[in-house]
Amino acid sequence: MKAGLSKEKIIIIAAKMADEKGLAELTLKALADELGIKPPSLYKHFNGGLDELNKELMLYGWRMLDGEITKAVIGKAKDDAVIALCHTYRKFVSEHKGLFEAMQWYNMYQSEEHQQASAGSVDIIYRSLSSYEMTDEQKVHTVRMIRAFLQGFSTIEVHVGSNYPVPLDDSFDFALRTILSGIADMKGDE
Amino acid sequence: MKAGLSKEKIIIIAAKMADEKGLAELTLKALADELGIKPPSLYKHFNGGLDELNKELMLYGWRMLDGEITKAVIGKAKDDAVIALCHTYRKFVSEHKGLFEAMQWYNMYQSEEHQQASAGSVDIIYRSLSSYEMTDEQKVHTVRMIRAFLQGFSTIEVHVGSNYPVPLDDSFDFALRTILSGIADMKGDE
DNA sequence: TATAATAGCTAATGCAATTAGCATTATTGT
């Protein structure tokens, strides 16, 4: 019997499974079961087996995040753009914990492809900064800072959960304001 | 033959292996080979098998990082303390990439123990902020911001490597200055 | 020194990934 599957459809299902149960639970066996096929059949779609599946999930995740961020910053500039970008990133992670795990996977097989995967988001952050008056080098630093903050905060949030007296939302906004204020201060600096 | 091993000795070797080859390569088989014993023997030290080994590595990593940070901030206050703390954290990660991977593992089996593991570092960051004039709530926010930044930056650094035109060192210092400047600005804010 | 605990071993099991080779269903060129 032919199940009428395609790489894209499989990736979408796999992403859903990863988001629901965590990336570690996404085995070829579990995925095959879900799809109603046998594990070896997956190799017809993913020659590279589990590794390739993970790589595709990573790329899929970055593409999706790029798309959402792009939408979110349309028509916005400076602080508004950065704020929208950060909130979008955070929302994405909260809704796609499994994909986010896969997206952090990009050093394995330290290849080009993986480097480029996150380059899209980096580029969008970079362009969101275009309306600020800063040197290109300052922009690179700022992109890295924002990226580090977003990734770090998201990771902690995913891992730790949100059961504190002081809400994480407040901390996120606080940190965002701090970063923006830092950016505003950076005129005269080297 | 008795190899005269103890849980502690094994963890130290395992940590070294993880740092050298990556956490994923640290299998019970590889560890047993390295130790000159057979895989099942490891269960005499780690009842819980691979899971427990990973958990112990995580705890070991946090203990070690706590120790180094504690040493680094002795006799320092305010910005000096924060700067020392951040540099120490970053240096630690660059020297212990495998352990760092294990340290991020702390949500699995979403238990108490894991929560507490990173609490030590959080506490040290918190205490490093004691000499600033800010409310307790602001301190919590700031701790989270610093922690997110450090973790995010380190992760990116570990994953991406350092082959850019703009050196990561500069970006790190830049971000650190930005955060400190943001902290300095936060007097009147809510 | 007898006894219990410790730390190692071998043998066997289970499970997921993967490979090889076969069968069936689509597709496509004529």
Next chain:
DNA sequence: ACAATAATGCTAATTGCATTAGCTATTATA
């Protein structure tokens, strides 16, 4: 329409690691 080909699925078999069970030697202790 139909032969050739590609695509997609299957079963059977292999590999490798984690884990369990049960045995043995060594160490520590009463």
